[in-house]
Amino acid sequence: MALVPNPSQPGLRIYKPSFSYWYPSLEQDSESRSHLLHKVGAFYRKARKRLPRCQHRRPQGLCVGLLDPVSNIVINSLVFSRKRKRGHGSTTCDAVLQEDLERRSLDGLVAFLTRLFPNLAESLAVHYLRLADADALVAARVIVAHHGMKRFDDSEPAVLDMAPLKCAALAVGHPDPDRLVYAWRNISGRIDDALHLLACLHKPPPSRRSSIISKLTRMANNGPPPGCEEDVWWAWRFAASRHSRPCSDPYLHTVLLSRTLQDAIHGFYLQALAWLPAGSSFHRSLLKAGYCYGPLDPVSNIIINTIWYDTAFPPTMKLELDLDVIGTLGLHRVENRSLYGMASFLCTRYHRFDFHQALQCLVQADANLVLADPNLVLADPNIDPSTRYVLMICPPSAAPTSNVVEPQDPPDTSLEKAFLAAATAAFHPNPEAHVKLLTSCKLKSAFRLLHRRPDRLSSQDVKRLAMLLCPKSAHGCKRAFLPLPLTVYPRAKLAGMYTRISKKVNALLNAYAQMPNGDPKFELHTICGVNDRVSGPTSFPPKYGHSHVNFVATPKSPCGGAAALFFAEISNNDQDEESFCCHVALPPPCAAQIRCLYCEYIGTRIVHPVRIDFHGRESEFEKMACGKDPRNGENVPPWRAPYYSNSQIINNRRSFAENVYGRKKEDSLYDDLDEHKSVDLGSISIRQLFLEI
Incomplete structure (x- = not known):
């Protein structure tokens, strides 16, 4: 952000966007990655001492998970994969396999953080991982503290779920990401027992090591007992105890x-x-x-x-x-x-x-x-x-x-x-x-x-x-007032588009809830956010399948009450059966929000639902993590830059997020x-x- 020179009024200090941001240089990023690979290698050496001898020669566990990196390697090495990863011949030496595993673990840690936080470039994720000694959840806590999300702990449970872990596994080519997520769900259901067993592995008697590993293996691969609820936030709270020293960052x-x-x-x-x-x-x-x-x-x-x-x-x-x-x-x-x-x-x-x-x-x-x-x-x-x-x-x-x-x-x-x-x-x-x-x-x-x-x-x-x-x-x-006609272009085009959106929102709202006499319970107050570029583009000229909308609705008499905020996903075609609306809670200030790939790309601040799936929530991020096109799941050729990628989303959103100048198309109204x-x-x-x- 730039301070505007103002010689006529020196007492006034006026700022404007500068569009120049700090990112680590290529040299800094390379040096940080080398340092982190050394740390990850040390984690694997510690993990080998806790695993049975049969696991020593060819470890398969990534250091990405919900615990500290060494415990993550132990747990992930015990996960039974239903699929076999191809590409490594039996003659490949253990040193090459180990080096590849350490590199993929680091890439997985970066993918975990970039999926968890919007606006976080890969180079910044590497930077924060170095501050946190390659511990992903400790790095996440540092990011939250440095970037003002002081109520991240009060965010909706879906903000910190298994999605970042699955995207990390997909990004590094894990042979069975679903099985990995299943194992961590099982661990989450019995975290106290898992932590006790992991603590016993530090210096176990030789006679007990196999028994402890067997219990952990069953815990990871078998479902939790009935009645156990998954609460991933334990991992967030547990990471606070590993953050023993403040992580000072020389960069703003x-x-x-x-x-x-x-x-x-x-x-x-x-x-x-x-x-x-x-x-x-x-x-x-x-x-x-x-x-x-x-x-x-x-x-x-x-x-x-x-x-x-x-x-x-x-x-x-x-x-x-x-x-x-x-x-x-x-x-x-x-x-x-x-x-x-x-x-x-x-x-x-x-x-x-x-x-x-x-x-x-x-x-x-x-x-x-x-x-x-x-x-x-x-x-x-x-x-x-x-x-x-x-x-x-x-x-x-x-x-x-x-x-x-x-x-x-x-x-x-x-x-x-x-x-x-x-x-x-x-x-x-x-x-x-x-x-x-x-x-x-x-x-x-x-x-x-x-x-x-x-x-x-x-x-x-x-x-x-x-x-x-x-x-x-x-x-x-x-x-x-004198009437201002809507026949002038682009005023007529905007009015027509707004009228179409309003009709569809009203139809969804009328079907959302009814009073005892059958009349709609809510009436539309204001549509306050529209992204009509969801699920696409699929052709040229660009066509998009859906729109995401925020609107405020008020209860009709005799119900009464305060206005409520809603989210709607609307089909841009005539297939209204694909459309829906739901009530959403306004997140508290300085807390995390539910992510949407399409709304982040276009820069719209749409409040999305917590427990309802929508286009742009999970599957699109998973496809992007695999290097595939989120629109159709096809592989993106190496010679063609993807339309949607983490860097593309950040760069495209920047122009919208920092805009204070110029006209917008709706200004013509x-x-x-x-x-x-x-x-x-x-x-x-x-x-x-x-x-x-």
Whole structure:
């Protein structure tokens, strides 16, 4: 991330994306791999001392598993494989076989980590394995700590399951990956007994070694006793005891901190959309000025900033069709701008912060600017300090516990300058007016009015907020909108696409749950995320089989209740029997999320279900691990780069995840609504922005 030169306002420290990231050089990667291969070789020498003599000459166990590397080798060597791996003749010397096994073990450890964590390149996985002495789960804990996923332990159980282990086995050509996963499921069902037997193997009496190995062999190859539940998280907790020393990393992985924050901020916008009235009346103002920074909690900031902008700078025209879909890429853009706005606020407010430190501060504060800077509240006696703890829709365990900046640390600049830096970094259409709002005493009353409702705002609530925030614009006036026709291309194309998605979502929602009288239990509120590039492309021009959709739905009367978030997988063809929808829980901030190959590739922040399979969840990652095309399972020729690979997903996602500039295709829907048109901000310099202020 780059600090923008700003000679006209030296006190403001404004950051923008730089698209330059640190990865290990080829020399560093090669040296780390050599070091790790030496470590893996030492693991095999230790494992041979614990195995029977018949296992010494040709060990077959990888060091990939859910325990420490030596125990993994022991367990994997006892797994009965139903298949025989071909390719090694009987005349191949043991040294060559051992060298190949050690290399495949290292490749398996890398594949395990890259399957577990999105945005983790292979070279970074090698880097972290070296920090953790080639222990994959210890390396995973280091990655979690260094990249701000402080609630990884609170993530859904499916986040840490057998999928990374199976992908690791597939990536290195294990003869029977399913059998390997089956063995580790058996071990998980009786982990206490397995750990006791493994401990006895350290220095067993010669007469007991064979008995211990026999028990472990039966345990790995026979199913667990009835009633035993699989809980892979024991491996995560057990790895903490092996992490005896802190792993210091000389390099800053700012990009992955940013990804953690972006997911947290996206959750705030989903909550704000659920509170705002349904329809597209506020989509324009939210996408242009509904930022999550301000002196209140993030969700309250989004709502108040949106309503204020809609009132202070109202549209003069209205779309002929009230669309219930908000543009996905435009939503991601305002989320990214909010992130850079908050980081620029902290770096301007406290000059001892650089961008990386500001992100660390925001991670600790759950992307809540008030929690990150207690002086933000103390600077204005008219704002109630209790507002910093409001709207905790996430579980209680997600609540931040402390401030990052000590209250006694004096700020280096005024609140006005810090908010001006935030508004400038976020490309607010009118930064000066926004600063006046954020530093006014109206927000205390607006906050109290906002939270009179336990679930969502009515149109009357919105009018009261508008009157309070901008009385001159909202006082006693009824807007007379001129209709904006949808016949102009590409507005007509977008409206048609949104209408098709809305019809399919409504059909799925109507069939999802019914009231006793047979009427649908839910009604569609807002479609807040669409990826129409799932399962493909399969031809040229590109065609995709499915779409992944997030939408908010509200219970109909008399059921009542808060809005709920849903996921839908929709067939892009007429085969609606392949489509489904289900309720999904919003993950807490700074926790891991369920992965989807197709949504990660395109860069959409879709919340996926935990216990329901969908296209892009497991089989596609398994095919990719084997070097096959996830779309059809065919082998990818060596001379042709795969369409989907870990590096391709990371590189393609980067352009979406860091975007704060330019127009999106859905911006054309809001052109000509007011004088603040969507323009390409990529060519506007910071100096020009200050001249406009």
